[in-house]
Amino acid sequence: MEVDLVIRNATVATASDILPNQDIVVKDERILCLGQGLSALFKARREIDAEGAFVTPGGIDSHVHLHQDNSPTGDTFATGTRSAIAGGTTTILAFASQERTDESLFPVVEEYHRRSAGQSYCDYGFHLILTNPTPKILQQELPVLVKDEGISSVKLYMTYQPLKLVDRQILDVMTSTRALGMTTMVHAENSDMIDWITERLEERRMTDPYYHAVSRPNIAEDEATYRVISLSELMDIPILIVHMSSKIAAAHVRKAQTRLLPIHAETCPHYLFFKSDRLRGEHFEGAKCVCSPPLREDQMDLDAMWQGLKNGTFTTFSSDHAPSKFDHPQGKKAGLVNGTTSFRKIPNGLPGLETRVPVLFSGGVLKDKISIQKFVELTSSNPAKLYGLDKKGTIAPGFDADLVIWYPSSRKMTPFALTNDMLHHDIDYTPFEGMEFENWPRWTILRGSIVWDRENGGIVGQMGYGRYLKRGRSTLSKPREVFVNEFRPY
Structure with missing residues (x-):
């Protein structure tokens, strides 16, 4: 049989197993079979010798902000997904963001389709950010978007004045998302605490970037986390709390998980490696690391994030790629006007789409902080299950041939210190500048096609090869069927 691709001598890593000496056979964009000694049975248009290296499923970054109006200097779908494949990510889930004045979600989704169509190097889907959840939207529009667009997740904010919902609105949304089997994501910080502290810092002219972290203390995240878990328990609905940073939260x-509540959580690379002292520095450099929740002051919080990755507290590991350029008046330097600083005006967010997978591989797997199986679970398998990507997230027959081939121990990659000019985003800095990497994706393969070849041209995929993904229901985040039938709004 003629096939498209055979990868020989692979050490296949999934969320449960390590399988050495495997051949992976790819035909018509899917994995046809894998096993030992298969390469002699097939005639392949292309063969790759993995030389015994780990082969992992393509990364799924389920928390990515691209081409959003509130980030005019951020990445587009073209530049963001270009950087994704260079870092071993083959699928992203980005946000279609509703403005407070939008009375319908349909034009919002149409607009994000216009921004992304033909622009993506990797496969992609959308989450909905809900800021104006009217009865019409919740009862009439969400069912259509689930059915016709395959959008099976929403994100809610408990902070930021243009975005936040009060508890009653969150409960209204939960009623509908529960009935539809949608995954409900929540940014959990106490908005009133933050605003109260911010006003008092400004009265004292304590407005340098470092005070952004002071204005958003751990307790603001801790309280909001406890509160949204309580709302979830009241509604008996699964939720995912995004980008967690605090030990107590x-x-x-x-x-909640030990009480068998369906609470999922996510953390990000910057909460594993950086503390709030990164917000200090001359020449406004600290603005580069302004994000929310902020980097934490105490090492115990960073250690708790690692512990949460290992013990299953965190279901997913995402970049929260929400970058703004640093040296731009509409970027991070919006917080610097005529020599006067204002952390309130600094756009929140960090670049991290390209570095997410390599950071956890080099800083986690190779440092024996997590196993390769846990790495696969966090970066690929769990996001696929949580967000209804039923052909993604593992290496098995019938699944999309989304694969990352690493460097083998017998042919070690020369370690290098990362610089921003090595990356493929459209941002003028990386918070991981200077970090040493001992491995990086050698090849990235999307649906059987090589899109990243580190030693032969780097980006070899084509813009527009990435497809929009209509997603199904989550297999991790499900309400009980009796309630699905009772609350279904259609």
Whole structure:
């Protein structure tokens, strides 16, 4: 049989197993079979010798902000997904963001389709950010978007004045998302605490970037996390709390999980490696690391994030790629006007789409902080299950041939210190500048096609090869069927 691709001598890593000496056979964009000694049975248009290296499923970054109006200097779908494949990510889930004045979600989704169509190097889908959840939207529009667009997740904010919902609105949304089997994501910080502290810092002219972290203390995340877990328990609905950074907040999640509540959580690379002292520095450099929740002051919070990755508190590991250029008046330097600083005006967010997978591989797997199986679970398998990507997230027959081939121990990649000019985003800095990497994706393969070849041209995929993904229901985040039938709005 003629096939498209055979990868020989692979050490296949999934969320449950390590399988050495495997051949992976790819035909018509899917994995046809894998096993030992298969390469002699097939005539392949192309063969790759993995030389015993780990082969992992393509990364799924389920928390990515691209081409959003509130980030005019950020990445587009073209530049963001270009950087994704260079870092071993083959699928992203980006946000279609509703403005407070939008009375319908349909034009919002149409607009994000216009921004992304033909622009993506990798496969992609949308989450909906809900800021104006009217009865019409919740009862009439969401069912259509689930059915026709395959959008099976929403994100809610408990902070930021243009975005936040009060508890009653969150409960209204939960009623509909529960009935539809949608995954409900929540940014959990106490908005009133943050605003109160911010006003008092400004009165004292304590407005340098470092005070952004002071204005958003751990307790603001801890309280909001506990509160949204309580709302979830009231509604008996699964939720995902995004980009967690606090030890106590993570402990709230862990305690809820031990009571068998369907609470999922996510953390990000910057909460593993950086502390709030990164917000200090001359020449406004600290603005580069302004994000929300902020980087934390105490090492115990970073250690707790690692612990949460290992013990299952965190279901997914995402970049929260929400970058703004640094040296631009509409970027991070919007917080610097005529020599006067204002952390309130600094756009929140960091670049991290390209570095997410390599950071956890080099800084986690190769440092024996997590296993390769846990790495696959966090970066690929769990996001696929959580967000209804039923052909993604593992290496098995019938699944999309989304694969990352690493460098083998017998042919070690020369370690290097990362610089921003090595990356493929459209941002003028990386918070991981200077970090040493001992491995990086050698090849990235999307649906059987090589899109990244580190030693032969780098980006070899084509813009527009990435497809929009209509997603199904989550297999991790499901309400009980009796309630699905009772609350279904259509």
